[in-house]
Amino acid sequence: MYVIDFTKIKVSCENCSLHELCLPRGLEKNELEKLDSIVNRTQPLHKGDVLFRSGDTFTNIYAVRTGCIKLTTSTEQGEEQIIGFYLPGEIIGLDGIEKDIHSCTAEALDTSSLCAIPFDNMTTVCTQVPSLNHEMFRVMGREISHENQLLLTITKKHAEGRIATFLLSLSGRFKQLGYSETEFRLAMSRSEVGNYLGLTFETVSRSMSKLQKQGLISINQKYITIEDMDSLHHICNEKDLPSKESKTAP
Amino acid sequence: MYVIDFTKIKVSCENCSLHELCLPRGLEKNELEKLDSIVNRTQPLHKGDVLFRSGDTFTNIYAVRTGCIKLTTSTEQGEEQIIGFYLPGEIIGLDGIEKDIHSCTAEALDTSSLCAIPFDNMTTVCTQVPSLNHEMFRVMGREISHENQLLLTITKKHAEGRIATFLLSLSGRFKQLGYSETEFRLAMSRSEVGNYLGLTFETVSRSMSKLQKQGLISINQKYITIEDMDSLHHICNEKDLPSKESKTAP
DNA sequence: CGTTACGTTGATAGGAATCAATGAGGGTGG
DNA sequence: CCACCCTCATTGATTCCTATCAACGTAACG
Secondary structure, three states, X not given: OOOXXXXXXXXXXXOOOOOOOOOOOOOOHHHHHHHHOOOEEOOOEOOXXXXXXXXXXXXXXXXXXXXXXXXXXXXXXXXXXXXXXXXXXXXEOHHHOOOOEOOOEEEEOOOEEEEEEXXXXXXXXXXXXXXXXXXXXXXXXXXXXXXXXXXXXXXXXXXXXXXXXXXXXXXXXXXXXXXXXXXXXXXXXXXXXXXXXXXXXXXXXXXXXXXXXXXOEEEXXXXXXXXXHHHHHHHHHHOEOOOOXXXXXX | OOOOOHHHOOOOOOOOOOOOOOOOOOOOHHHHHHHHOOOEEOOOEOOOOEEEOOOOEOOEEEEEEEOOEEEEEEOOOOOEEEEEEEOOOXXXXXXXXXXXXXXXXXXXXXXXXXXXXXXXXXXXXXXXXXHHHHHHHHHHHHHHHHHHHHHHHHHHEOHHHHHHHHHHHHHHHHHHOOOOOOEEEOOOOHXXXXXXXXXXXXXXXXXXXXXXXXXXXXXXXXXXXXXXHHHHXXXXXXXXXXXXXXXXXX
């Protein structure tokens, strides 16, 4: 009788479908092998499982292979703030680099599998493979840009615009992964969307209903269909909170 | 007659007073010299001068030596969002790493001097000096943490709490620089504080007045005196927006 | 000494939070 | 298999914080 031992299956970065989206992007074959040698494929997480918690010592960064991971920080009072939802090909754990202690908590929203990369080994390989080092900088830069965008969304847009922006962000990332950009399932609850966007879940629900009434999206539980991509973009861009900055040139 | 040519004065990282706060933190003497060899001290910027603009090609990261720099991103519509105010010892320009194009604009709020570090050279030195490479990762990690904190502040606190948090953040950083933690000058206008914290300048003004009436701070134009640090901390922590997350254990 | 930019303060309005009730699935156990 | 529970989601009514509109005060500057 044959039993498949999944722990023995060699899944390398080289033959991973996320190859071009994930850390290996742009690496030569021999460089890739060096990276590969330190990557550990982990047991899948199930919905609700916690990968690391704020306060844990930092050892690994992780690449999401499948599923969806949410990252949260919290105030001293335990108020949680969701920093992001991470899809396949995206990197988490960077929050631990500064102080060697994680400042975020990572929780699976779906069954998710990840690749763990011990950071100490990573930095060693980075010194040998400059292009990987540069890619790491880029990944961290992307994280910073992502948060800049989130700040912009939260401070400058009304509820509807925030939701529209959020849906379009997901849409674009699904497209990049080869999934439909118009039909997808939200792995997160309304409450989690609200937390992420600085809204209550009631407001999220109301705004989504409103978008549906306007015919821009269809909602079926967690399933969203984007019916009018252009108008959705329009709402993102037009519904800015009025600026107090406008000054006439002297 | 003797004329001092400032461009000839050799200011090295080694004898810089920011030594322990800035990039050189934790470097050995010989490592420090390698870093030093690629650092360019720039002409001082004056209030309102722009160091780089969103869209500029990315060549340098910069360490702030004196003064104060504000970083902004903007939407396609030109709505601006201030990402942060940078004090001596802090690093800016990281927003260009991801795409080799700056996504932020950097403007001096005061007369400011900076050290420019060509990023290409930096990555080269990083591969030779692992501890510098790690420090770069830490600096970027700090940037991410900073934005996480800002998000928390904006989404979870009311106006007064945001202002209190902001003032305490400045206070702590001034202290670290060896300045007074209770008396300092705000380099930025009320409008800029508001932009940064997701408030209008009127609300900033009102909240600050309220803090003054409560005896927690004194305001004299741009000069702030913190009169009751503890209560200020208390306001940061207590005035959270009520959570919808609280769940009773099963 | 007017001009201008910045700051304060008041009155009002509006959008989202809050409070509240109801509905829809998903799982469990009788 | 269905009643029950529990979580999540929707929708309505009301409240509250902050944006907005507006007037006035203050400091810097040519």
